[in-house]
Amino acid sequence: MVIGFKSGKYLETMIKRAKGVTISQVADAAGVARSSVSRAFTRPDMLSPETVDRIMKVAETLGYVPNHTARALSTGRHGNIGLIVPDIANPFFPPLIQAGQLEADRSDFCIFLGNTEESPKQEDKLVGRFAGQVEGIVLVSSRLSDERIRAHAAQLPLVLINRDVDGIPRVLIDSSSGVRQAVEHLAELGHRKIVYVSGPANSWSNKQRRTAIRSAASSLKVDIETVPAVLASYTSGRNAVSAILATGATAAVAFDDLTAQGVLAGLAEKKVSVPRDFSLIGCDDVLGAVTYPALTSVSNRSVEAGRVAVSLLIEMLQSNGIRDARYVLQTHLVMRETTMALGYLAP
Amino acid sequence: MVIGFKSGKYLETMIKRAKGVTISQVADAAGVARSSVSRAFTRPDMLSPETVDRIMKVAETLGYVPNHTARALSTGRHGNIGLIVPDIANPFFPPLIQAGQLEADRSDFCIFLGNTEESPKQEDKLVGRFAGQVEGIVLVSSRLSDERIRAHAAQLPLVLINRDVDGIPRVLIDSSSGVRQAVEHLAELGHRKIVYVSGPANSWSNKQRRTAIRSAASSLKVDIETVPAVLASYTSGRNAVSAILATGATAAVAFDDLTAQGVLAGLAEKKVSVPRDFSLIGCDDVLGAVTYPALTSVSNRSVEAGRVAVSLLIEMLQSNGIRDARYVLQTHLVMRETTMALGYLAP
DNA sequence: ACTTGACATGCAACCGGTTGCATGAAAGTC
DNA sequence: GACTTTCATGCAACCGGTTGCATGTCAAGT
Structure with a gap:
């Protein structure tokens, strides 16, 4: 019996300690009800300042941390x-x-x-x-x-x-406002023919951007040609470069920054200097300034x-x-x- | 009284429905104890197959989903x-x-x-x-x-x-194997002085890489100099370029690809051509081939x-x-x- | 026919908190 | 000094499950 008591009790205590101090232990140690301990943490204004103080001190020494799960169960908010x-x-x-x-x-x-x-x-x-x-x-x-x-x-x-x-x-996130600015900017710089390097055909953003570009271009009397990049990726941007140059355009807006980065690399490969010989604008501004030269882009918010x-x-x-x-x-x-x-x- | 009953009762029901079906509701509907419902879900082998079946059907029609929080509270595992x-x-x-x-x-x-x-x-x-x-x-x-x-x-x-x-x-991730290969590769190419562009001071990877580089360099009779980049970022890489060039080294290994990319941009800015005038290797291979020229790097796993x-x-x-x-x-x-x-x- | 055991199911305590209500003491009112 | 009000605190039910043990049933063993 004694053995049973000893091992059983001690084990239990140890497991408890390892598992965390409960509100009851704090309550006992502070000589108050469990509810008071609870309130000390959640609505201290309901208790006298001294009581709150005492409970907090005891909780501190015992290393009590409210159990998130239990709280979630009764309050319904976790x-x-x-x-x-x-x-x-x-x-x-x-x-x-x-x-x-x-x-x-x-x-x-x-x-x-x-x-x-x-x-x-x-x-x-x-x-x-x-x-x-x-x-x-x-x-x-x-x-x-x-x-x-x-x-x-x-x-x-x-x-x-x-x-x-x-x-x-x-x-x-409405990219059309930024895309419009991009076209205006290029138009101001004197570009009269611009390529839109499009992204995935079924992408909502792609549609939004293409539409915005067309509308901006038509009101600014700028020529638009679309070159598909198939995927929004570095590789497809790089592959699109020949087609882009073939259009005779002097500037391009790409579906996103990754595509633009591919285009940038492709242009460098073909010894077309950016921005001197060709202007390029990306979308989403996910690359920050990491390309060289740093990529002009439409912010993404x-x-x-x-x-x-x-x-x-x-x-x-x-x-x-x-x-x-x-x-x-x-x-x-x-x-x-x-x-x-x-x-x-x-x- | 009637009004109180109606509104109270109905409201309660509606809230319950909105809040989710409980185990008790399933138990009542199936005519079994709550424990049986619980077991039907957690240890179906303890129940007769027919009972499990019935409980499951009832649960299904009621749209019962076990409450994760409650379960976590009693089992201690969430x-x-x-x-x-x-x-x-x-x-x-x-x-x-x-x-x-x-x-x-x-x-x-x-x-x-x-x-x-x-x-x-x-x-x-x-x-x-x-x-x-x-x-x-x-x-x-x-x-x-x-x-x-x-x-x-x-x-x-x-x-x-x-x-x-x-x-x-x-x-x-033991980058030292890859880093050693990097140094060997540079040594084979004839580089006799290499810079290590280091990363965050309290980073384990940084220590590991620096150590690996030093050991590889000393056995290959290559000179090593360390230039700190403070943070693992594009900007700090770019800022480190002057210091890198000041060492007179002909090649560099950077703490990570981001830093390397910054260095790459910094070098381009200073009209130092990579790889003709300077060789550069990154770490972590997170950029794939998106830089121009494509960055040689150590794989990351x-x-x-x-x-x-x-x-x-x-x-x-x-x-x-x-x-x-x-x-x-x-x-x-x-x-x-x-x-x-x-x-x-x-x- | 009577015991035994295996098996299916129910009972009730428990996990660790929260919270409405009851209680009792101190403070305020006339 | 009796009566209300206010405030701090305790009691106990509850959140929704899980689980050890008790109970009841039915078939197998002798």
């Missing part, structure tokens, strides 16, 4: 939010994720990250898996159908980035998008309201070193 | 693992994260992502915040001191990537590292054992276009 992106390896997303996380941090929320590999099925699965453990989800560039998105939104607070579904809070989306979600969670917000983020041209006036002669 | 990286925007990490997540997915674990912005303080804070809600953590390129890491490892299962702390399971680390962690969690594993992943030189024999004359 302070986590999900963030689902199609492809984390695409340089467009990391800054967005980073900004979202920073914003979440400010309100003590943790981020669950999901990567769908561009697959709607995987996206659906992730939302389901997250559903039980997050208070809300931010879907970035969702590949789901409108119906699925609506269905999920009925289950839990949802905010979309770069997806425009009526009635669901969303943050949209992904950082703001991440920040705004998360803060919008948190706001919804805290006010319990389902605001039908629709934030549109304008873009603009970021001038660097790949554009120059036509026919400019170095001194 | 099926989440944390993944903490210093800088998600650094292209080295996304593929690693992606691979880790894929691996976690296979065992139905969810990933909590943390970004420390290279700050040990933030890293500490994140580990603390995660601690309550994850079963284990993978720390990638931790900037914490050995003591802090040990302290955290005492609290919960921990796996390290690119950090070598005794007694703590770790996955190491980050995908394997992410996969192995997560699978190791999950294995630890499931077997409850704390294996002192130490996986080392070898690297090799990836030759591209930024190296050339010294004094080579173009035909």
